[in-house]
Amino acid sequence: MPSKFFPNPAESSSDGLVAAGGELTPDWLLDAYRHGIFPWPMEDFEPHVWWSPDPRAVLPLDGFRASKRLLRRVRSGQFAVTFDKAFGDVMSGCASGPGREGGTWITPIMIDSYCEIHQLGHAHSVEVWRADQLIGGVYGVSIGGLFAAESMFHRERDASKVALYHLVKHLNDRGYQLLDVQQWTPHTGSLGVIEIPRHEYLGRLAEVVDLPVTFVDT
Incomplete structure (x- = not known):
């Protein structure tokens, strides 16, 4: 349409x-x-x-590259991971402060707008905590079988990668088909992100946006 x-x-x-x-x-x-x-x-x-x-950058949901060090961090029990518990705080972390990963474009009006679609159930976050301190996270937009990851941040080493690891696992568990990351960088490439032609991305997108997939149970 x-x-x-x-x-x-x-x-x-x-x-x-x-x-x-x-x-x-x-x-x-x-x-x-x-x-x-x-x-x-x-x-x-x-x-x-x-x-x-x-081209468009995507992370194949079966192609995330987790280093041995990252897997040790995930399994260590150092961090608690939650979903949709602090969406606005994750956006603010991505927008400013140490460890932001390309977030200078996240303006106050962007934060307000994405918090609004979060309330409507179409924007979601993964939070990484040490005790009660938010130390990393990732957020994005969800429509059908698409999750469009927007930005991530860390305040401790590997915290954003831990968030991404859990995001990929969660999307696989929930039946998502397409994880969009918009643009390739050497950093995201090291995690398994690839580029595909825009026409291929648009074709795949059209196939998944109406799938009965949800990020959390309602």
Whole structure:
């Protein structure tokens, strides 16, 4: 089904720019993710900017690479891991402070907007704790069998990787089919992230967005 708000992302510019303007409301955000589009603000550029890069980076749900050290950390019992217990705090951790991983684009209006779709059941977080201190996490958007991971952060070594490890396990357990991470970096590549052509991503997305999959039981 065509997007209500956006042009066809398959026809966007070579750098992935789809549109500028619009609103960061639930209707706009969820329509964007259903069609392979996401907002990514540009510095000193006031309208909202929407993207669908080519190629697209995904983490195959059977392809996460966990080092021996990370597996030891996961099994050590040092950390407690929760889901959807501190969504806003995870976003704030991704937006600022030590250990943020590419989160400078997470503006206050972005936090408010994603917290709104969290309340609607379409944005979720994984939290990593030491005692009662939040030391890492990851958040993203969920629609059908898609989970679009947005950002992660750590305040202790490996805490974000622990969050990602548990996210991948959780998505497999719940029957998700597609884990989008938008863009490849050497860091995410070391964890198993690969690039696929945008047309392939959009085709896979169309097959999974209406699957009866939920992140948590309601």
